[in-house]
Amino acid sequence: MKPRLFTPGPTTVPEDTLLELAKPVTYHRAAEAKAILAEVSEDLKYVFQTAQPVFTLTCSGTGGMEAAVSNSLAAGEKAVLCTAGRWGERWRGILKAFGATIVPVEVPYGKAVTHDMLANALTANPDTKVVFTTLSETSTGVGHDLQAFGRVVAKTDALLAVDGISGIGAMECRMDAWGLDLVVTGSQKALMMPPGLAFISASEKAWKKIDATPVRSFYLDIRRYKKSLAESDTPFTPGNTLIKAQRVSLKRIRAEGIENLWARHTRIATACRAGVEAMGLKLFAEKPNSALTVIKVPDGVDGTATLKALEKKYGYKFADGQDAMKGQIWRLSHMGYTDAFDVLGALSALELTLLDSGFKLEVGAGVAAFQKAYAAGK
């Protein structure tokens, strides 16, 4: 059986990127390593849609999020936290560890925070230093309207910090044009790489605050990365084989074009949702994003057992809900190197698994609806 990975991180990595990882290790301070880091950093600026430098940290996405918090907030300073699921809660965990004063703007799982809610919180809390939010809330499939958030926050002295870990590359996101001040992402989602690298960039407005904030970390102090990157270097030994492989995936992204990449994700996501609904299933996210499709487990179906059967019989690995959502939802990624034909196969396998379990559906309706919606897209 052929194993196929549809979890919303890690995602499938292109073969040429994987082969790069098998090449002999080289010295991370050599001229060649510096040239590669410079190239990767330029390509990341393109992916982030920013003129600011983008720094490569050797850590998980959470490490990148911690860098956003520790560099921009002093202990006790006020943060507005937009929470629509588990990744908003991840921000909360980090903010608590760093002693922030948190103003929560929270919605139930499946819903999205609106820019009005954010505007009200900022009006009520004019001393807010940073707003923390999530581009793609992978735990529920919800996407946030960061363009609108950016307009709201730009009118204030606060910064807008974005967890773009599973969104960047999969959803339109324009750091500079939208006024996003701190943007973080990770290698293992739409950037078509294994986990191990996080990327962060800061606006000029953010740099003013960062330069005025006491140092709270050494390893994640982005001032050090800024100084080093000016010489195409990193302050600490980086995951240099990962950086070399990320270069290969970034070249693939550049060749496709970031706008085409966003459009591809939108087209696949739209088709996937049509397919899911034609199977008689319901979507979980009120405002779904293009990185993944989150499906409500229908009444009378054992969600976790279905995913196990799907993997065992057909090789397709979807993700279950996390924590309290376990067994309630199915999460199917269509990020990065995953294309329309891959997702079509995933819907076919899901349909077969449901049929096997006695769930009533019209055989073939899901894949036909996917095909129809995909053909109508562009």
Next chain:
Amino acid sequence: MKPRLFTPGPTTVPEDTLLELAKPVTYHRAAEAKAILAEVSEDLKYVFQTAQPVFTLTCSGTGGMEAAVSNSLAAGEKAVLCTAGRWGERWRGILKAFGATIVPVEVPYGKAVTHDMLANALTANPDTKVVFTTLSETSTGVGHDLQAFGRVVAKTDALLAVDGISGIGAMECRMDAWGLDLVVTGSQKALMMPPGLAFISASEKAWKKIDATPVRSFYLDIRRYKKSLAESDTPFTPGNTLIKAQRVSLKRIRAEGIENLWARHTRIATACRAGVEAMGLKLFAEKPNSALTVIKVPDGVDGTATLKALEKKYGYKFADGQDAMKGQIWRLSHMGYTDAFDVLGALSALELTLLDSGFKLEVGAGVAAFQKAYAAGK
């Protein structure tokens, strides 16, 4: 030309470990991933020579060092810092960022801190909470007598924190038997892997202090890793392809046996030093360790130009001195997957490069002395 890596990190990685990195990416929360993490964690306990759990962090060695500091010291608490080079200074940078009160015990580059110096510092500073030191000071080639340090610190309430990044695996180091309280290492040295993972373990004495210390990080909070590892899991998305590859290299280490690994490094290091001296060159470290050989650049020779020629003509990549030591020393690693025949070749290439530059030496004396010392070893 065949490129050969002799930098003291990254080091040459075995082919089967590299090929593991080229395998398709899998889900990091699957049962298989948990089984692999459990296996890696057991093998790391063996490498550390400890009964305590060893945690896998996705970061550079410096991130692991920061975890040792941030988990064990509250702001303002006193730390004795043994500094014999750049990596002791790395501890200093981290300690400063975390607001420690630093008592320096410092020796010039090339010298080693003695246990008497440490004992005096602890007597003068009975309120010391943690002593920070370096197993292998890679910037100078010096090794510290951690067994003696452990005896000194065990008599006090202080903890002994060890940067074992380029030492663990290359030099005898017994965490439990020697009373080492916090031990950190990285993947890219004697553990035969690319950079990207750090490993840390804490003694029972250390855990008492850690549990009484305020949280100062989220990503590097080892309490979270302890809780997760009890379920063979990680708190955050780990560099899971690196962990799978580390498993392959750890199996290789287990197959060789840790004591045999230490003995192999000692034997090669002894032979390498004999070879270097027979070439008319001098060693830089007063108390050299087995991870690398550090050679003084002879008078009248351009150290940096020689290394460039060595790489360009013969493919051998040694490391230059860092910062103020640039051009003053040559650093030649014999860690991990590097064996005696590799080092013999490196000495041959160095000799040829020196001959090319007009340096006077007895041709063949270096390799013969290496061979003789190696044959006499066991």
